[in-house]
Amino acid sequence: MSVRSLPSPADDPSTDIPPPPEYDGNLPFAAAGPEPARTGGERLYVAMTGAIVAGPFLALGVGGWLLWGxxxxxxxxxxALGLYTITGLGVTVGFHRGLTHGSYTARRSVRIALAVAGSMSFQGDVIGWVAIHRRHHAFTDRPGDPHSPYRYGTHLRGQLRGLVHSHVGWLFRNERTPADRYAPDLLADRDIRAVSRAFPALCLLTLALPFGVGWAIGGTWTxxxxxxxxAGLVxxxxxxxxxxxxxxxCHLIGExxxxxxxxxxxTNLWPLALLSFGESWHNLHHADPTSARHGVDHGQIDPSAAVIRLLxxxxxxxxxxxxxPDRIDARRA
Structure with a gap:
């Protein structure tokens, strides 16, 4: 099954499930039920997530100390710049615009290469990443969204708590997003399944590459x-x-x-445009999820769209x- 045979959640009215009557866009999301007790496997997941989140971030502190010296x-x-570009485009062009939203159809080799590059970003296996993002579009900023900053309401304390949740806190909740519901096309794709299974090895590779290249260039442990x-952790x-x-x-501030x-x-948040390869033109993306270009107005830099154009x-x-132009104008506020 091709991703093109699946409607994007934001394009398919059947997935735009009305929120519960008590949700008005300002209240905290209703709890799904009591928080289950964490099993040994759950605790291991939280510990591994903590290491993945905190480890590279702590490397910034070490890097600052070394830079001072x-x-x-x-x-x-x-x-670092080369690997950031390759893995970042793997996420934006491969995981996001290609596999999640079907903005284009790629050759098999290109599809696999982009999935591998995105997996080396350390952001999770490709099928899980796509499933979570499709769920985000199906329930954006309302109950069911895995990482909405409005989870705890729109008052100041709730917004601050929601900001932490949407940025990194949601990773520790380990809420299951069933791939058979949100990404059945990828589960049916033998190549993508293989890349998904290879995720742990690709995480090792994304760290081994800079170590090996550094050794080859300098010839020393230093x-x-x-x-x-x-080029690895930072x-x-x-x-x-x-x-x-x-x-x-990009759900709190911007135009x-x-x-x-x-x-x-x-929202659209221009300061992040270059670093995110055009993903921070987020308002247009949510208005037209299958569009291959997110930055559509004058001066909006969209490197991911430029790469798709080159391909x-x-x-x-x-x-x-x-x-x-007609499609863009029809979506203007």
């Missing part, structure tokens, strides 16, 4: 370790927080020039869903 090499920064720090931490900022900041579904508060010209992707 000038223990950094130009090769570290170049390698070069290998600083490359691992800057690079992962930066991409994590940029991606999570789209979940959090909303386009209409979205009821309760959907997705199209090379003949590696086809059926690209480029936004038309």
């Amino acid at each position: 000038r223990l950094i090499h130009p090769a570290d920064l170049l390698l 070069y290998a370790l600083t490359a691992l720090l800057w 690079r992962i931490a930066l991409l994590h927080h940029v991606t999570w900022s789209v979940n959090s900041l 909303r020039p386009f209409r979205t579904h009821r309760h959907d508060r997705a 199209e010209r090379l003949g590696w992707v086809r059926d690209v869903r480029w936004p038309t």
Whole structure:
């Protein structure tokens, strides 16, 4: 089954399930039930999530200390920039615009390569990532959304708590998002299933690559370790927080020039545009989820769309869903 045979949640009225009558867009989300006691497996999940979230972030502190001591090499920064770009585009072009929303159809080799690159971002296996994001679109900023900043209401304390939840707290809740409901097309794809199973190995690879390249360039443990720090851990931490900022900041602050579904508060936040490869033009994305371009107005930089355009010209992707002036105008607020 192709992703194109599945309607995007925001395009399919049947998935726009009305929220419970008591939810008015301002109240905290109703609890689904008492919090279950954590099992040993749940505690292990929380510990591993904590290590994945905190480890790269703590590396920023170590990196700052080393930078103060000038223990950094130009090769570290170049390698970090290269891997940030490759893995970031794997998430935006591959995981998001391609696999989640079907903004284009890619050759098999390109589809696999982008899924591998996105998996090396340390953001979770490809099928789980897509399922969670489709669920986010089906229930944006209302009960059912896994990472809405409005979970605890719209008063100041609730917004501050919601900001933490939408940015990183939701990762620790381990709420199950069934892939058979939200990503059956990927479960039926043998190649994507293989990439999904390879996620732990790809996490090791994304750290082993900078370590190995640093060793090859400098020939010492110092070069290998600083490359691992800057092009491995710090690079992962930066991409994590940029991606999570789209979940959090891009639903709280910014401009909303386009209409979205009821309760959907997705915004455009220009300061994140370059770092997020165009993902922070989030308001248009929620107004037109299958569009291959998110930054549609003058001066809106969208590197992911530029990459899709290049792949199209090379003949590696086809059926690209480029936004038309009429389609854009029809969605303006």
